[in-house]
Amino acid sequence: MRHLALAAALLAAVVYPLLVPNYLATVGMLMFFTAFIGQSWNISGGFAGQTSFGHAAFFGVGAYTSTILQVTYGWNPWLAWPAAMAMGGLVGAGIAVLSFRAGLRGSYFALITLAFAEVFRIAANSASITRGGLGMLIKADQRPINFQFKDQIWIYYLAFALCLVSLLIAWWLTRSRFGARLVAIRENEDAARALGIDVFTEKVKVLALSGAMCAAGGTFYAQKYLYIDPNIAFGIDKSVEMLLVTMVGGAGTIFGPLIGSIALTTINELTRAAASVFPALKNVQPLSLIVYGAMLVLIVARLPDGFASLLGRRRHA
Amino acid sequence: MLDPQIIIAGVLNGLLAGGIYVLVAVGLTLIYGVLHIINFAHGSLLMLAMYAVFFLWRLAGLDPYVSLPLVTAGAFAVGFVLYRLVIGRFSHGKDENILLITLGVSIVADNLALLFFGGDTQTIDVPYAGDIIQVGAAFLPLPKVISCGAALLICLVLGLFMTRTDTGKAIRAVARERQGARLVGIDVEHVFAVSYGIGIACLGAAACLLMPTFYVTPQSGYAFVLVAFTIVVLGGMGSFLGAAVGGFLIGITESLGGLFLGEQLGQIGISLIFILILLLKPTGLFGSRA
Structure with a gap:
């Protein structure tokens, strides 16, 4: 029954962009993309319980690494992508080593992740290698070899594939010993240490893994x-977005970030x-974030496992 | 190199800005010390108070210094009610959860401001905005001098309140030993709500002191929350003396950072101090617990 539902959902996701107008395909692309970066937050924040307010640090490092390699050093973007992931992983590991060695919990x-993201943002705003506050433009050359697509359907499928990979990583975490150790750390760090977990x-x-994924995004x-x-790449809005979709959908669950992103x-x-x-509501962006901020409060208070837990409960009933 | 006169002027300006930071940080450290809540909504509530000052000026023609008692009392009421309705009721369990609740409150506040007030930068024109007083070779803006003095006076009054009144003593008792305070008959939940209210009232006063020389946008809260956290962490979470010293140090850091590194890069100093203190000495300068 569950397999059938999953297969149907997969099929629906594949045919969706063929059936709807371009605009809705872009909405779907954004949904999968947000679910993907949300999942990167979920890996460390949900499964391992290391709440971060500064995942934009990894997101921005990924975006800037590949863009600088491509624009300034002439790399092919497909080759720059793994390099960006490696940088994201390194920054994740670096922040983790510094923070956890100091015993921060x-x-x-x-808060320290937020401060790191802020340091990156200010540095990117001032450094010449990032062209400061002007930002960096990538030259449009719409060929697949350049990681650019004339037909936006391919970018939809790419986002979909990223989302699938992230779901598989989360699924692997629920079944592997590594994932079990992370959950043990989340539930009780001292007990986990007593059990012999390093x-x-x-x-x-886990921060390296999460950082690499987020950098890919x-x-x-x-x-x-x-x-x-710098503001797009390292601003707090991205960090909050990743945290929000995961917390609302269900932190520490496989489908939480996807559910949160769809919502x-x-x-x-x-x-x-x-x-x-109603033209009076012309300012829409704040409205949805007001709803989402309120949902965050209610969910942390009343439904700590997010909307995913409602689905789970019904299944077991 | 820079003329020492310029550096002295920079330090003086930093001290003046620091006075208001002290007031903002005292509110944050009070809430932490009593409730053990890291109030991420602190900056956003300051931003809302700044809009209140702005609209009182624009719609009712009230000078920010005149509206200070009104806004401070209003901020106390908002804090008290916010604690009773949201923070106190929902904040239990892990400390990250409380942080996430206050993050949720700040997201709602920021976006309500964006929805109703728009994204434009708002400022107040007061007739004395351009007045200057001369101290040695340094020229200091009069409103900043008044604001800094008033902020320190308010901190002093708050200190007297905490040591001389029964409510103040009850707050300190709860901060030190919750269970014991409950046993001697103190209504701990009430003290929590009052403390949160006082913490937010500090923001109301700070907003009135800031507006003559500062501007407000819906994003103002985010800029202040990092500064406030840095001061409190630098001084030691829960320490009043720490908030006072930290406020002035951060004011000077910001001023000299801007002088030596420029407007943009100068801000990096605050975040770096925050990171270094947490990594090297999480108890801060005057804190007792990590």
């Missing part, structure tokens, strides 16, 4: 929009539709 870890190493590993973003600037995208589109009917 919980809120303090969340807490420090596991946490560094950064490169994807830069290639889709062909432009990146956020739907709310976004509904408010947009409402705005076209």
